Amino acid sequence: MTANKRLLVLPGDGIGPEVMREVRRVIDWMDHRRHVSFAIDEGLVGGAAIDALGSPCPDVTVEAAMASDAVLFGSVGGPKWDSLPFDKRPELGILRLRQDLGLFANLRPAKVMDALLDASSLKPDLVRGLDIMIVRESTGGIYFGEPRGIEIMADGSRRGIDTEVYTEQEIARVARVAFDLARRRTGKMTSVEKANVMQSGRLWRAVVSEVGAAEYPDVTLSHMYADNCAMQLASRPKQFDVVLGSNLFGDLLSDLAAALTGSLGMLPSATLGAPDASGRRRALYEPIHGSAPDIAGKGVANPCAQMLSFAMLLRLSFGMEEDAALIEKAVENVLAGGLRTADIMQPGRARVGTTVMGEAVVRELDKLAA
Structure with a gap:
């Protein structure tokens, strides 16, 4: 062939x-x-x-x-x-x-596969049937933002700099991927950020909300601070289906979710x-x-x-x-x-x-x- x-x-x-x-x-x-x-x-x-x-x-x-x-x-x-x-x-x-x-x-x-229930870091009842999809933005955010580097300050000490930067277009396109997945799954999506302390988080929440309202009214959207999401994943993970996050938060939360399944x-x-x-x-x-x-x-x-x-x-x-x-x-x-x-x-x-x-x-x- x-x-x-x-x-x-x-x-x-x-x-x-x-x-x-x-x-x-x-x-x-x-x-x-x-x-x-x-x-x-x-x-x-x-x-x-x-x-x-x-x-x-x-x-x-x-x-x-x-x-x-x-x-x-x-x-x-x-x-x-x-x-x-x-x-x-x-x-x-x-x-x-x-x-x-x-x-x-x-x-x-x-x-979580049934055969690996006992390998999870959580009790079997908390993870039985767990099926989460984490969508992580992967070409923007703090891993690519400028300026970045390590500089020498006037007093000779060093300062490390990484910049969290997102445009409206970058947020919208990854949000659409997550919304499309949610529409094909349970119709439920959680978007995570730190809108309480980060300007990029405020924009993230606003753009995801706008895309959801205009293009995916059939998908139930909720917002959650990233630190709270981490706590909820470790205590009540089955409340989630599709989880959308930035490059940094998606990276961290997906590794946490991996621990729930028993093995990377x-x-x-x-x-x-x-x-x-x-x-x-x-x-x-x-x-x-x-x-x-x-x-x-x-x-x-x-x-x-x-x-x-x-x-x-x-x-x-x-x-x-x-x-x-x-x-x-x-x-x-x-x-x-x-x-x-x-x-x-x-x-x-x-x-x-x-x-x-x-x-x-x-x-x-x-x-x-x-």
């Missing part, structure tokens, strides 16, 4: 290459069993790109991403590169991709750009667990978040709902059968490594597709 779906695979650093290998097993399975073929390019990003090409995100990687239908990203960073100047650090690889591709809306689902190793994410004339969006998909350098190369990393990120890719970039659901069900069934990697290990379960978990998911795909 001729491949008409072009993917750029960026394994990156740390456990990235290990978990990406297990996704490649799933891609091969789809080719053989589902007759779905992908044209795959593999590139360098992060520390691996620094070592080979001197840049955390070289131009050749950006060009390949531009030419692809979707990017599947692993992870970047590690102690090997900690001493590099700020503008050369591996983490800038993902920031450049988001900025150059215009990927402004980061989607981070936090869904289980959570995927997608970062989307604006739709073009045909409705196609540039998109990048990645697990949120990071490079985990402490376990890199040991064969113990959990590949499930990378697999579930690929499932999000199939659903959102290619409209392949059935295949995406098949992968998600295979992962859920394997966990229900008792297999666990170290990060989600529980008493009475079978501890396995990265490769065995990947093989188990592929075997389960065979059963589901039979």
Whole structure:
């Protein structure tokens, strides 16, 4: 079958290459069993790109991403590169991709599987059935605002500066992504900011309210201060469905929500750009667990978040709902059968490594597709 779906695979650093290998097993399975073929390019990003090409995100990687239908990203960073100047650090690889591709809306689902109820940081009754989607603005705010830097003051002491900046247009476009998701889910959305102490928060609340009233009157919108949202996530998380936040607050709250599910190793994410004339969006998909350098190369990393990120890719970039659901069900069934990697290990379960978990998911795909 001729491949008409072009993917750029960026394994990156740390456990990235290990978990990406297990996704490649799933891609091969789809080719053989589902007759779905992908044209795959593999590139360098992060520390691996620094070592080979001197840049955390070289131009050749950006060009390949531009030419692809979707990017599947692993992870970047590690102690090997900690001493590099700020503008050369591996983490800038993902920031450049988001900025150059215009990927402004980061989607981070936090869904609790029944098999992992006991792995959550909260009591099972508080998280049973939890299914939250956090939408994080990802190309603006304090991570990109100017001025920024560290300056020497008149008395010789240092001052660090980061600037929180948002335009009306930046807020409105990510709000529409969140409203669209809420409309397809439960019709409920919570927007978070700090309008009580931040001018950018006041604008955020105003613009989100205006977009909701004018374009999404069928979606119930509520506003919440970000610190209160954090407290509510830790005490009554099931009150939320879609949560919209700025780059900073979305980053913090999505990691908190991840703890509720039992492991960062289980959570995927997608970062989307604006739709073009045909409705196609540039998109990048990645697990949120990071490079985990402490376990890199040991064969113990959990590949499930990378697999579930690929499932999000199939659903959102290619409209392949059935295949995406098949992968998600295979992962859920394997966990229900008792297999666990170290990060989600529980008493009475079978501890396995990265490769065995990947093989188990592929075997389960065979059963589901039979």
